[in-house]
Amino acid sequence: MISNTLLPVLGLLAGASPAARADILAIKVGRAETISHGTIEHAVILVEDGRIVMIGEDLPVDRGIEVLDRDPEWTAMPGLVNCYSRVGLDSKGGNDSRPLQMASREVYPASKAYQEVLEAGVTTLGLYPPGNGIPGQCVVVRPVGATAEEMIIGDGAYLKVLARSSASSKKMVRGGFEKADEHAEKERKAREKWEKAKEKWEKDKKKKKDDDEEKGDEKKTFDPYAPPEPDDQAAAFQALRDGELSALISIIDSASYLHFLDAIGEEEFAWDLRVPVTRELNLFHLAGKIGATGRRIVMEPTISLHPNTMRQRNLPAEFAEAGAKLVLIPRSDSISSHEKWLRDTGEIVALGLPREVALRALTQEPADLLGVGESLGSLDADKAANIVFLNGDPLEPDTRIKAVMLDGSFISEEVPQ
Amino acid sequence: MKPRHKLFASLALISFAPAAGALAPPVRVADDEPAEEEREATEIEDYYFAVTGGDIYASGGEVLRGATLLAKNGKITHIGYDVEIPGVDYFQDMPEEDRNFLTETLDATGLRVYPGLVAISSSSLMGSSGDIADTANPFGQNLVLALASGITSTGSSRNVVKLKRYVEHDPPRDFDFSSILLGENTYSSLSWSGRSPSGKASLREKLSDAAEYQRAFRKWEKDVKKDKELKEPSKKGVDSSALAILKGEVRARFGADDRDDLLGIARLAQEFGFRPVIEGCREGWTVAAELGRAGASAIITPRTRRDKSENLVRPGGSSIENAAILHAAGIPIVIKTQSGGVNMGGIVGRDIIHLPVEAGFAVRGGLPEAAALDGITIEPARMLGIGHRVGSLAVGKDCDLIVTDGDVLHYQTFVQYAVVDGELAYDKEQELYYAHIRPRAQGEVAPQEKLDAGENLDDSDDDGEGDDGEGDDGDDEEDDDGEGDDEEGDDGEGDDGEGDDGEGDEGEEGGD
Structure with a gap:
């Protein structure tokens, strides 16, 4: 069906600019997991200028376009997006609130780790700043580039906030919003003062005109209003309120979530949750409550145990079912965890997590969390050609990654072309 | 749900x-x-x-x-x-x-x-102490285990929590963290021990200084109406907690077991006019009348033991009747377990989740059941200042x-x-x-006649057998848990076995 509707467009495109043909690459694979619109059998993906131009079932390819005809067993899926990582970074952080600290400052392109995670299929990384408390903002990078600028594709993706069951942690969150309130009050007063001064100045000017007095050094205009500079706390928390920034709230158990809710009170802003799936994580108590918010929850694909028992719980599946938007990340920042990421995900799919939710949780959902969901995260026209090719179902344990494409160029391929 | x-x-x-x-x-x-x-x-x-x-x-x-x-x-x-x-x-x-x-x-x-x-006190039931509204779990x-043992409120370090x-x-x-905190512990812990004569002397001095100040203050209150120039007596050198005790703002809490210490505290309390809370109080039964007259309250752990000093002729050591005798002397009894936490190791049955058992042990020694119940409900609530709630x-x-x-x-x-x-x-x-x-028993299959719960539960189970037949039998057979089976066995024996056990044990206690 897709091929039928797209056929004329393809012809037009190919016919209109024959010169561009050489740059277009058509990749034929057995199947493609598009994420956005299901699985396409016998998929053809057209890539140009680092972007996907078109994807469909059995698309006819014009002559002159280079065709990579891969094994019909091969499956293509969008490049994996690890939105919560410290790969390649090794600085240490404090225990305070520094909401304007940017992880982008410590991106170190020479790190070997980037090439390795890329080979494991990870084409986008969200790197968060180190430390406890409110350590700062996350940077989005592609794991390739000679300079930090080449790697960074987005900055300030989310503000990382560690929410704990402690007075200091709650105070940090409350304090941030209080600072924003204080600044707003300060600004209001400054504006009032400026307006009064302006009024007075205009009056004086008029008076002087009436008096017909002439003075050479008289200013023609009044200084424009200069708002007072907000401090870091006020700026960041105001940005949260205004929707310019979102927060990723790291919790460790049910209690810390309730304490976070207690700390923010009526405050409304965009936030998602991060919770490390520990052995006896008790967050299932709140599955319904968290699910009802429809927010994202960042978890590892790990089976945990019901506290004090050996009863297995598939928390990612429970939260997905409860209505939360699941985001999966590798179990750790090690290379081997990235290599096992798909297999680990397959494990929790085998134990009840819906397959399509799992695939989305590896690609589009984290991309959305990082604010780059418009340009990557699924196999769709106009999105970046970040594609992972595998020799079978991505979530089957014996499937291997055969090739990885980042922005239209192959980074690694087991079979030489 | x-x-x-x-x-x-x-x-x-x-x-x-x-x-x-x-x-x-x-x-x-x-x-x-x-x-x-x-x-x-x-x-x-x-x-x-x-x-x-x-x-x-x-x-x-x-x-x-x-x-x-x-x-x-x-x-x-x-x-x-x-x-x-x-x-x-x-x-x-x-x-x-x-x-x-x-x-x-x-x-x-x-x-x-x-x-x-x-x-009256516990640890780690609602998470770490400190600012409970910001740390409670x-x-x-x-x-859950505390609730399973019936506890719904507790003193937790400085806080009184629900x-x-x-x-x-x-x-x-919404979950309201502020509703957890019922109040703050209003105690002043004092020490009065025969092993520290200087400590005793210094406490007496603090109390008499405070009493002195109070007398001066009252006099000033009266005189200042006539002479407005009069200066308020200085609080300098007056111990604030001693003053608070005499004013009745906080209660003095002593940890004491020894007969001599208990007598000392009773006399001190009578002299300065405050009502002491005595924790431990293991030899209290020997001086119950004095403690009663001093208006003392006792926090006791009925199952703790203390040997009588061999050097003395007078009665001493712990007694299973301690709670009963103290109660008879008009002393409010609060019952406390040996450990304030939930212990998974060590000697079982002496941690916070066995609070009712601890109270039951006082009943064995003669404490009226109502007093034992009060000792784990209203009395500790009053002592914690939450008796009104x-x-x-x-x-x-x-x-x-x-x-x-x-x-x-x-x-x-x-x-x-x-x-x-x-x-x-x-x-x-x-x-x-x-x-x-x-x-x-599930509501649908349970026998409709009322149970006088506890002891008669076995009978009802037997009766129920006819009604739900398969269900119950199935449960027993399927129960692969050894513990469960044992329990059933005990039930079968019923009241007779219980009585025998009780007497036997009591005899042993007497021997101690």
């Missing part, structure tokens, strides 16, 4: 039977899952919680058999008979979506309803209660439900810990 719906459903059906033919069909209320949108139509303003059919152990030692307790928004509004429950006895025809209230009903027929127990295992567990509601309600079942007080299948002081009794602030916080059948031991 499900069983609660069931309870409500079955109860609703029973009470609706005579009202059948009214406008709305009774099925409406009995509906297991009312539609979400309908519920949200009217905002819920009042939450009712009713316990019906149980024997209610109300304040003042009254027992109301088969009575009803109704609470509104966490406070008890009615205890007694002919209590009308909104949504059940009236407003029952009102469609759910029009109701601005929610009623939860707990059928306690054949069970006993006691006030929630109060532990309303999900912890220790919290064991509020997170309960999922439909529609959801918890510790007994009375109109106006917090709806913190436990529903047990027998006498709360009996070792065999289990807490079936614990209710905190009018919310069901613990249901034995829903938790991992004790659900498998003597499972509760």
